[in-house]
Amino acid sequence: MLGFEFTYWTATLAVVSIIGAVLALVHLLLQHRDYRSAAFWTALIVLSPLIGPLLYLFLGINSLRRRGRHYRRSTHEPWRDPVPEHPLPFVADSSCAAQEHQQLARTLDRISRFCFTKGNRVVPLCNGDEAMRRMLAAIRGAQHSISLASYIFEAIGIGAEFVTELSDAVKRGVQVRVMVDDAGTRYSWPPVIEALKKAGVNARRFMPNRMILRLITMNLRNHRKIMVVDGRTAFTGGMNIREGNMISRKPAHPVHDLHFEVTGPCVAQIQRVFAEDWTFCTGEALEGPLWFPDLTGTGQTSVIGIVDGPDEDMEVMPAAFFAALNAAREEVKIITPYFLPTAVLAASLRLCAIRGVKVTILTPAQNNIPFVAWAAQTLYPDLLAVGCRIFESPPPFDHSKFFLIDGVWSFLGSTNWDPRSLRLNFEFNIGCHDAELGHRLAAVMDAKLASSREITCELLEAAPVRQRLRNGFARLFIPAL
Numbered sequence: 001m002l003g004f005e006f007t008y009w010t011a012t013l014a015v016v017s018i019i020g021a022v023l024a025l026v027h028l029l030l031q032h033r034d035y036r037s038a039a040f041w042t043a044l045i046v047l048s049p050l051i052g053p054l055l056y057l058f059l060g061i062n063s064l065r066r067r068g069r070h071y072r073r074s075t076h077e078p079w080r081d082p083v084p085e086h087p088l089p090f091v092a093d094s095s096c097a098a099q100e101h102q103q104l105a106r107t108l109d110r111i112s113r114f115c116f117t118k119g120n121r122v123v124p125l126c127n128g129d130e131a132m133r134r135m136l137a138a139i140r141g142a143q144h145s146i147s148l149a150s151y152i153f154e155a156i157g158i159g160a161e162f163v164t165e166l167s168d169a170v171k172r173g174v175q176v177r178v179m180v181d182d183a184g185t186r187y188s189w190p191p192v193i194e195a196l197k198k199a200g201v202n203a204r205r206f207m208p209n210r211m212i213l214r215l216i217t218m219n220l221r222n223h224r225k226i227m228v229v230d231g232r233t234a235f236t237g238g239m240n241i242r243e244g245n246m247i248s249r250k251p252a253h254p255v256h257d258l259h260f261e262v263t264g265p266c267v268a269q270i271q272r273v274f275a276e277d278w279t280f281c282t283g284e285a286l287e288g289p290l291w292f293p294d295l296t297g298t299g300q301t302s303v304i305g306i307v308d309g310p311d312e313d314m315e316v317m318p319a320a321f322f323a324a325l326n327a328a329r330e331e332v333k334i335i336t337p338y339f340l341p342t343a344v345l346a347a348s349l350r351l352c353a354i355r356g357v358k359v360t361i362l363t364p365a366q367n368n369i370p371f372v373a374w375a376a377q378t379l380y381p382d383l384l385a386v387g388c389r390i391f392e393s394p395p396p397f398d399h400s401k402f403f404l405i406d407g408v409w410s411f412l413g414s415t416n417w418d419p420r421s422l423r424l425n426f427e428f429n430i431g432c433h434d435a436e437l438g439h440r441l442a443a444v445m446d447a448k449l450a451s452s453r454e455i456t457c458e459l460l461e462a463a464p465v466r467q468r469l470r471n472g473f474a475r476l477f478i479p480a481l
Contacts, residue, residue, distance in 0.1 A: 013050070021049035040476075087116040088302050088433055097329070101433065104327040104409065105302070108431050111319050114272075114305040119297020120264030122412070122430070122437055124444065128245030131235070131259035132158050138229045139165040145175045145290050147274045148227045149206075150241050151184040151414075155192040157243030157251075163192065167199035175290060177278055178203040181222040184240075204281045223414050223425035225259070226274050231293045234262040234270040236428060238401045238414050254396040255368075258444070260412050263298040266430065269305035273428050301434035308415065309426035317415050317429060318422045322348055324405050324431075331358045333404040333445050337397070339363045339376045340418040340478055346379060353387040362448060365392035372418065374474035377460065384457050391452040398448070407438040419478065 024045050029038075045053055087105035109115050125131035139146060139162070146169055153159055170176050178196055182205040185191045196203035206222040227235040237259035239245055244255040262270065275286040308317035325332065325348040332352055339361060341349065353359045361383070367373035380390055403411040413429025415421045 017050040017053075020053035021045050024053035087304075089118055100327060100329070101408065104323060105304075105433065107323045107327075108304055108306070108320055111316060111323065112304055112306045112431075114269045114307070116302050116304045116433075117265035117269070118302050119299060120262060120266045120301045120303040120432075121299025122301050122303065122432055122434070123261040124437075124440055125235075125237075125259045125261060126444070127247045127256055127258075128158060128239065128242075129248045131237075131239055131257075132162075132241070132245065134261060135227055135235050136161060136165050138227075138233055138235070139169055142169050142172075142174045142229045144230045145177075146227070146229055147177045147271065147278070147286070147291070149179045149222065149224050149274050149277060151181045151221065151223045151225065152187050152240035152242055153178075153180045153184065153192045154188040154242050155190050155195040156188065157249075158246050159188075159192060159241050159243065160195075162241055163195050163199055163201070166196065166201045170200045170202075176201050177274075177286070179206055179222070179274070179278060179281060180204075181206045182208045183221050188242075204278075206277065206281055221420075221425050222277065223421065224273065224277070224428040225414050226270055226428060228267060228271045228274060231271055231289075231291050232263065232267060232295065234267045236260055236262060236270055236414075236430065237412060238399060238416075256396060256398040256400060258400040258402065258412075260430075262303070262430065264301070264303070265295045265297065266303040266305060268292055268295055270428070270430075273305065273307055277426070301432050301437055303433075304431045306411075306413070306429045306431055307427075308422075308429070310424055315423065317427060318342060318345060320411065320429075320431065321345055321403065324403070324409060324411065325349065325352055327409075328352050328357045328405050330406045331404075332360070333442060334359075334361045334402075334417065335363075335398075335445055335448070336361075336401045336403075336417040337364055337367070337399045338369065338372050338416040338418040338421075340372060340379070342419070342422060345417070345422075346383070349383060349388060350386045353383070359383075359388040360445075360449070361388065361390045362393055362445060362452060363390070364395075364398050365453065366395050366397060368397050371474050371477070374471045375478050377471045378475040380455055380460060381457060384455070384460075390455045391449055392455060393448055393452045400444075400448075402441055402445075404438055404441050404445070407442055408435050409433055410438055410441055 025042065044051075044055065087109050088102055105116055125134055146166065148166070153162070155163060166176055166178065178201055180193060180203070185193055185205060193203050193205055225236060225239060237257075239257040239259040242255065243249070244251045244253045245257055247254055247256065271286075271291055275291065279285055306317060306320050308315070322344060325345070332349070349359055349361075363376065364373070384390060401413075401416060410432045411429055412432065413427065414425075415427045415429050421427055
């Protein structure tokens with residue numbers, strides 16, 4: 001009898017495994033767009049017909065793209081204004097550089113569903129000591145509305161100060177909406193959503209699915225960091241609301257980072273991104289002058305919002321990065337905490353160097369996700385061989401990210417140079433055209449480079465065999481990182 005039961009359950013498991021593998025392969029062949037990632041998942045499913053399909057279900061399927069498209073169409077189609085002949089302020093300059101800048105601006109206009117806005121002001125803010133204090137001051141001065149979205153929002157330390165100020169704003173009659181990614185709420189305890197609700201703040205989790213649904217969508221995260229006050233002042237970038245960003249307080253786990261304060265017409269685009277996500281989460285539409293007042297120019301920076309995510313905005317940011325690299329003529333500067341570019345972007349970086357463009361990449365020496373850092377080191381040799389320069393910054397961990405082209409174009413926001421940001425996460429960035437802003441960002445990077453170690457081919461070749469084997473093993477999992 002025991003033998004019969006063993007045979008029965010073994011046969012059943014085998015049949016279920018085969019059916020699951022076949023279904024996973026059919027979906028993979030029909031729906032998966034990245035051939036390198038598809039090859040990885042195919043091998044995993046064939047070699048492990050039981051575990052492979054389960055992992056593909058949880059990590060490899062984009063279940064949001066169709067849902068996102070349906071949601072947008074059920075509310076309103078994203079606007080796409082006609083692309084003007086001169087997206088940037090027109091200067092009677094027939095030089096090749098001026099024409100190329102206008103051409104890149106037109107390209108970005110076509111890639112993004114937003115258009116360039118003129119007359120903005122973008123101010124870099126270093127670490128939480130600058131950024132968080134400016135954000136808290138803006139909350140204290142709010143008169144009408146506050147919208148805030150973050151991937152991670154701790155309820156302790158500086159996060160507790162945010163909870164208090166947001167609660168006080170509600171008591172003053174300010175309309176407050178807070179949204180935190182469900183996965184991001186699990187980085188700390190107690191959960192900030194409960195603390196916010198207890199304090200009277202209208203706060204929601206992004207995609208708060210439970211049990212099996214949470215497993216299926218756990219790889220699709222809202223990584224955007226947005227705060228808009230009174231529809232006029234916005235903060236965006238890559239900084240989470242965490243005590244570790246408050247460097248002057250000497251936290252147990254310090255993290256360097258950059259954030260940006262934005263004023264001007266582009267704020268309406270930033271607010272629109274939050275409003276769309278809020279409607280997706282709650283069904284409440286944020287419209288009217290309370291959230292979208294009339295805006296006038298405040299500076300000289302031309303800015304375009306670039307939305308990226310696993311819905312109808314899929315792979316918008318990689319296309320924008322590719323266009324910018326193709327337009328580079330003198331210099332490319334990249335700061336990113338995670339450097340695992342797609343094959344296309346890696347090839348574009350190599351071609352930049354081959355054309356004589358100076359390419360400099362800065363990434364942390366000690367990463368908070370070591371597996372990503374190990375895999376990244378296997379990509380260095382091909383870049384170094386054609387003249388790219390790669391530096392690793394010393395501890396503490398640096399979460400800063402920006403992308404600078406020819407000292408004039410900059411891309412600022414939440415996107416990292418890794419598969420998760422470039423394909424899976426909901427991200428938001430701004431593309432900026434401003435030589436003065438570019439000069440300030442270049443100075444920030446140069447200061448970081450001064451204390452960083454340059455990586456060379458000789459240094460990589462001298463690494464112990466066990467380290468190279470470890471890195472090679474990590475590289476196999478790049479499509480899933």
